[in-house]
Amino acid sequence: MKFLETPISVHATAVGLAVLARKVDHPMVPGSLGVFSSAIMAYWVLWMGWIYPTYVSKLRHIPTVSGFPLWGQFLPIISEECGVPQRRWHRKHGPIVRYYFPFGSDRLSIASDAGIRHMTVKNPYNFPKPQRARSWMVRVLGMGVLLAEGAEHQYQRKTLNPGFSISAIRAFTPIFWEKALQMTRKQAELARRGAHGWAARFEILSWLNRCTLDIIGKAGFGAELGALMNGNCPLVGAYRTMFNFDAVSHAMHGFQAFFPNGKYIPCKTNRDVEAARKIIIEECDRILSEKLEAAQEAADAKDVLALIAQENNKLRAKGEPGLSRETMRDQIMTFLGAGHDTTATGVAWTIHLLATHPETQARLRAEIKDAMPCLFDPHWKFDESDAESLACLADVERLRYLDNVCRESLRYIPPIPMTVRQSIQDDVIDGYHVPAGTVIYLLSNSINRLEWFWGEDAEVFDPERWNHLPPTAGTNAFMTFLQGPRGCLGRKFAEIEMKVLLCALLSRWHFEPDAHCVDKYGDPEDWKTWRLVLRPKYGVHLVAKPLDPEQRAMPEPCDSDHVFSTPTGPPPVVNKASEETKPADSSLWSNFMTRGRYVLRGVGHRALSTLSGGW
Numbered sequence: 001m002k003f004l005e006t007p008i009s010v011h012a013t014a015v016g017l018a019v020l021a022r023k024v025d026h027p028m029v030p031g032s033l034g035v036f037s038s039a040i041m042a043y044w045v046l047w048m049g050w051i052y053p054t055y056v057s058k059l060r061h062i063p064t065v066s067g068f069p070l071w072g073q074f075l076p077i078i079s080e081e082c083g084v085p086q087r088r089w090h091r092k093h094g095p096i097v098r099y100y101f102p103f104g105s106d107r108l109s110i111a112s113d114a115g116i117r118h119m120t121v122k123n124p125y126n127f128p129k130p131q132r133a134r135s136w137m138v139r140v141l142g143m144g145v146l147l148a149e150g151a152e153h154q155y156q157r158k159t160l161n162p163g164f165s166i167s168a169i170r171a172f173t174p175i176f177w178e179k180a181l182q183m184t185r186k187q188a189e190l191a192r193r194g195a196h197g198w199a200a201r202f203e204i205l206s207w208l209n210r211c212t213l214d215i216i217g218k219a220g221f222g223a224e225l226g227a228l229m230n231g232n233c234p235l236v237g238a239y240r241t242m243f244n245f246d247a248v249s250h251a252m253h254g255f256q257a258f259f260p261n262g263k264y265i266p267c268k269t270n271r272d273v274e275a276a277r278k279i280i281i282e283e284c285d286r287i288l289s290e291k292l293e294a295a296q297e298a299a300d301a302k303d304v305l306a307l308i309a310q311e312n313n314k315l316r317a318k319g320e321p322g323l324s325r326e327t328m329r330d331q332i333m334t335f336l337g338a339g340h341d342t343t344a345t346g347v348a349w350t351i352h353l354l355a356t357h358p359e360t361q362a363r364l365r366a367e368i369k370d371a372m373p374c375l376f377d378p379h380w381k382f383d384e385s386d387a388e389s390l391a392c393l394a395d396v397e398r399l400r401y402l403d404n405v406c407r408e409s410l411r412y413i414p415p416i417p418m419t420v421r422q423s424i425q426d427d428v429i430d431g432y433h434v435p436a437g438t439v440i441y442l443l444s445n446s447i448n449r450l451e452w453f454w455g456e457d458a459e460v461f462d463p464e465r466w467n468h469l470p471p472t473a474g475t476n477a478f479m480t481f482l483q484g485p486r487g488c489l490g491r492k493f494a495e496i497e498m499k500v501l502l503c504a505l506l507s508r509w510h511f512e513p514d515a516h517c518v519d520k521y522g523d524p525e526d527w528k529t530w531r532l533v534l535r536p537k538y539g540v541h542l543v544a545k546p547l548d549p550e551q552r553a554m555p556e557p558c559d560s561d562h563v564f565s566t567p568t569g570p571p572p573v574v575n576k577a578s579e580e581t582k583p584a585d586s587s588l589w590s591n592f593m594t595r596g597r598y599v600l601r602g603v604g605h606r607a608l609s610t611l612s613g614g615w
């Protein structure tokens with residue numbers, strides 16, 4: 001594409017060079033075809049690697065990361081965690097940075113208060129998602145509000161807004177509790193059935209994925225998805241396939257990001273993705289068939305499906321054809337996809353941080369116990385229709401320390417580490433002219449840890465900071481949910497859901513990192529893998545110790561030997577809701593790989609995951 005932007009004079013020079021080369025008659029000079037192609041190649045390298053980025057690009061006045069533009073900063077981008085290289089470049093070059101993708105293509109990263117506000121609040125519709133990003137996302141998320149643009153987006157957002165008001169979300173809170181407590185009960189049940197009554201080993205992310213899927217199913221569409229109760233739930237498997245981390249899938253998705261028709265290549269990955277997509281679509285269709293009629297009649301209901309149904313009714317009353325079945329189904333797909341994995345990942349990272357900061361965990365548990373003692377009573381049972389139950393659990397939003405912990409965890413490891421945009425008209429950001437077509441990143445995983453917003457300790461996990469924020473830590477310093485009309489519609493929903501899940505988990509278990517898994521895989525924080533969501537590649541493996549009444553009366557069990565019997569071998573894995581507790585395989589613990597091999601695997605893996613992100 002850049003070739004076409006090249007001034008005619010430069011093309012003329014190249015052709016002239018090539019023609020001249022053909023005229024040279026010397027034994028040292030190879031055949032004319034070779035000379036011709038070498039000249040074109042030399043010209044191309046010169047143009048892409050030097051002339052265009054240095055003298056022609058309209059972005060050349062923006063502080064630029066040094067490097068050879070032909071391959072640009074591709075290596076750090078593909079080999080490091082998403083957002084980390086840009087964080088480093090911002091520290092060196094300031095809040096607006098230009099860097100190169102391969103073949104001299106410019107990219108911008110914005111991390112200034114004014115620049116972020118301009119892109120997210122003042123002129124958001126000039127910065128839609130690029131087509132390349134959309135074409136991958138649409139397969140998982142459907143063409144719903146997340147991918148709509150311009151007037152269509154404004155319309156959809158207006159229709160859906162009532163479902164995410166504070167009052168609507170409060171009405172969903174009993175569903176959050178019901179599912180969260182169902183999860184902890186099921187975990188405890190499986191742990192009890194294991195040989196080691198004292199503790200269980202959890203991979204917590206897979207539990208949370210099931211639980212949040214059930215929550216969005218019931219709160220969003222009044223549908224029981226059964227993900228917690230059925231470990232072989234096809235929907236869970238379908239999302240797992242969609243976000244598959246294996247190397248072949250990543251390579252394939254990476255290829256398709258550049259060549260969308262690659263999805264038609266008849267190979268296993270494509271067949272698996274298509275099968276998974278079919279399952280997701282069928283589930284959304286099932287929800288529509290079973291629930292739409294009831295939703296159309298429930299005039300006061302505020303769940304997503306009811307709002308879509310009401311809009312449909314309104315359009316029909318005006319004599320218009322109404323929303324197509326496909327439009328409604330895609331909206332369900334959007335909320336199922338956007339509304340479960342993000343929160344599950346956020347809670348999994350929080351639990352990981354609490355496990356590695358035991359004093360924070362103890363303090364948080366004490367606060368929860370103080371406000372909701374019922375949760376710690378083994379005889380207490382949650383009953384959604386019982387006012388006493390609800391009163392006991394009414395305090396989740398008033399817990400200050402819980403609020404601090406959630407915010408800090410979401411700042412420190414944002415589940416969605418970045419968003420990408422492409423300008424459709426010329427614009428000015430931070431005083432720099434930005435031409436139409438410029439690809440711009442807003443990287444929450446950079447912005448959330450920059451010193452000019454958060455102070456010198458920006459890289460430290462510290463829930464206390466939320467009690468004395470510097471004045472610079474304003475709205476645009478926290479990009480986890482983005483901002484403005486394209487900011488997360490489900491933010492309040494996610495925040496309350498996250499708090500409820502943490503209360504339920506912390507009132508049942510004391511969490512510690514699973515040392516055996518840390519030996520095998522390393523620290524989950526070293527294995528953040530990005531594919532829409534920034535996940536721990538191997539999950540978050542924990543040793544979970546139950547808080548029974550006697551033990552609860554004692555000081556927090558920071559040192560396991562004080563309170564629980566010392567393990568003699570690896571405790572059982574309680575991984576899937578459907579699985580019986582399995583004794584752990586001791587060979588699992590053999591540390592058969594050297595650290596060096598992990599690192600190499602990490603570089604290769606991140607390279608593929610960056611490509612497959614779609615932009």
Ligand code: HEM
Nearest residue numbers: 146338339342343346416419480481482486488489490494
């Ligand atoms: C911790 C959990 C969550 C995080 C970190 C998060 C983050 C985000 C971010 C960064 C965006 C903007 C994406 C972009 O434009 O590139 C977004 C959009 C969105 N989110 Fe969330 N989200 C979370 C939970 C949820 C939940 C639970 C729901 C639904 C119940 C939801 C629904 C949506 C929707 C519908 C959009 C599209 C908004 C629009 O474009 O107008 N999110 N979210």
